[in-house]
Amino acid sequence: MRYDIAIVGSGPAGLSAAINARIRNKNIILFGSADFSNKLIKAPKVNNYLGFYDITGTELKAQFEKHMNVMDIGVTTERINNIYAMGDYFALMVNEKMYEAKSVIIATGMEYTKPLKGEEEFLGRGVGYCATCDAPLYKGKVVTIIGYNKDAEEEANYVSELTEKLYYVPMYNGNYNLRNNIETIKDRPLEIQGEDRVSKVILRNGELTTDGVFVLKDSVAPNQLVPGLAMENEHIKVDLNMKTNIQGCFAAGDCTGKPYQYMRAAGQGQVAALSAVSYLDLI
Amino acid sequence: MIKEIKDENFSSTIESSSTPVVVDFWASWCGPCKMLAPVIDEIASELDGKAQFFKLNVDDNPVTSTQYRISSIPTVMVFKGGNIAETIVGFRPKEAIKDLIEKHI
Numbered sequence: 001m002r003y004d005i006a007i008v009g010s011g012p013a014g015l016s017a018a019i020n021a022r023i024r025n026k027n028i029i030l031f032g033s034a035d036f037s038n039k040l041i042k043a044p045k046v047n048n049y050l051g052f053y054d055i056t057g058t059e060l061k062a063q064f065e066k067h068m069n070v071m072d073i074g075v076t077t078e079r080i081n082n083i084y085a086m087g088d089y090f091a092l093m094v095n096e097k098m099y100e101a102k103s104v105i106i107a108t109g110m111e112y113t114k115p116l117k118g119e120e121e122f123l124g125r126g127v128g129y130c131a132t133c134d135a136p137l138y139k140g141k142v143v144t145i146i147g148y149n150k151d152a153e154e155e156a157n158y159v160s161e162l163t164e165k166l167y168y169v170p171m172y173n174g175n176y177n178l179r180n181n182i183e184t185i186k187d188r189p190l191e192i193q194g195e196d197r198v199s200k201v202i203l204r205n206g207e208l209t210t211d212g213v214f215v216l217k218d219s220v221a222p223n224q225l226v227p228g229l230a231m232e233n234e235h236i237k238v239d240l241n242m243k244t245n246i247q248g249c250f251a252a253g254d255c256t257g258k259p260y261q262y263m264r265a266a267g268q269g270q271v272a273a274l275s276a277v278s279y280l281d282l283i
Numbered sequence: 284m285i286k287e288i289k290d291e292n293f294s295s296t297i298e299s300s301s302t303p304v305v306v307d308f309w310a311s312w313c314g315p316c317k318m319l320a321p322v323i324d325e326i327a328s329e330l331d332g333k334a335q336f337f338k339l340n341v342d343d344n345p346v347t348s349t350q351y352r353i354s355s356i357p358t359v360m361v362f363k364g365g366n367i368a369e370t371i372v373g374f375r376p377k378e379a380i381k382d383l384i385e386k387h388i
Contacts, residue, residue: 084318085376087325091318124355124372133313134355137341137348197352212354227315227374246376 009107011037013253016269106251118192126198131155141211152216242272288337290346298365
């Protein structure tokens with residue numbers, strides 16, 4: 001099934017986009033978390049959301065939930081890894097599974113991990129984000145994996161079957177379930193360096209000589225999520241209609257810029273939904 | 284469907300062509316490559332006659348992949364007169380890739 005609009009993110013921008021698209025009778029799918037937004041449930045007091053003076057984040061979340069339930073909009077709690085603009089539709093990837101939508105609204109907030117120094121510069125020249133994709137290209141070479149979560153361990157184990165040497169730099173604490181031939185480096189990576197391609201990773205207390213670096217994160221920057229998406233510094237570049245540089249792809253909320261506020265996010269989500277509706281009428 | 288190019292005929296093909304040669308470096312185990320393939324097919328038919336399009340399987344053609352130091356796939360390269368005119372690493376939307384290829388036509 002191909003949805004009319006896929007909304008990625010369940011904060012105020014995504015929810016507002018969802019209700020407005022539903023009012024316009026569009027077939028939508030909303031991806032996000034059951035809590036809607038971590039930032040929302042953590043807010044101690046909100047006094048600048050019109051109509052809700054002196055409300056806590058969790059109370060506001062309950063109001064949002066009531067609104068969603070009345071309109072029969074559910075959240076699909078799957079994490080989208082990549083969104084590919086295929087031309088006349090978008091392919092949204094959840095591991096091996098794929099959803100299709102005619103248009104997309106990105107409302108992912110600003111919770112992604114900032115890139116390391118040198119990471120973007122050497123992308124495709126030794127730096128990669130998909131270890132299982134590119135590992136065979138490093139057969140017999142030295143590879144470093146910077147892992148931000150447990151899932152990265154599984155990829156490290158696979159990659160180590162092919163490489164000469166594998167360093168694993170965990171960015172979290174815990175027990176690491178890694179093969180014996182993997183060397184765990186408990187240090188903080190500062191920078192990826194090289195000449196025309198990657199040659200080393202600089203750590204706080206040393207350095208690693210390496211042919212390749214895979215950075216495996218929890219959440220990626222919007223232009224990693226949607227390859228080809230134009231950014232302006234750390235935000236998605238949008239016009240006043242919340243259009244991005246990719247036809248049929250819109251964005252709303254904190255991911256498009258400051259100020260980071262609920263009402264701005266909800267307003268932008270509404271504009272993005274209405275722009276997506278106009279786009280659907282055209283195609 | 285675009286044609287396969289191999290180690291054996293790579294140099295001769297990119298050097299002898301009078302139009303730009305576009306090569307999609309891919310492998311069967313690469314998810315984004317699978318998504319890019321139909322996009323490249325569409326561009327190839329739209330630019331028919333203006334550029335030659337090929338795909339190269341990096342598993343089967345290690346000489347070329349090593350020579351051009353392919354370290355991430357998909358990678359799309361545009362060759363002009365045997366030299367690299369453009370390198371596009373990773374998936375890109377159709378219009379973005381088409382624009383980059385048309386720059387060299």
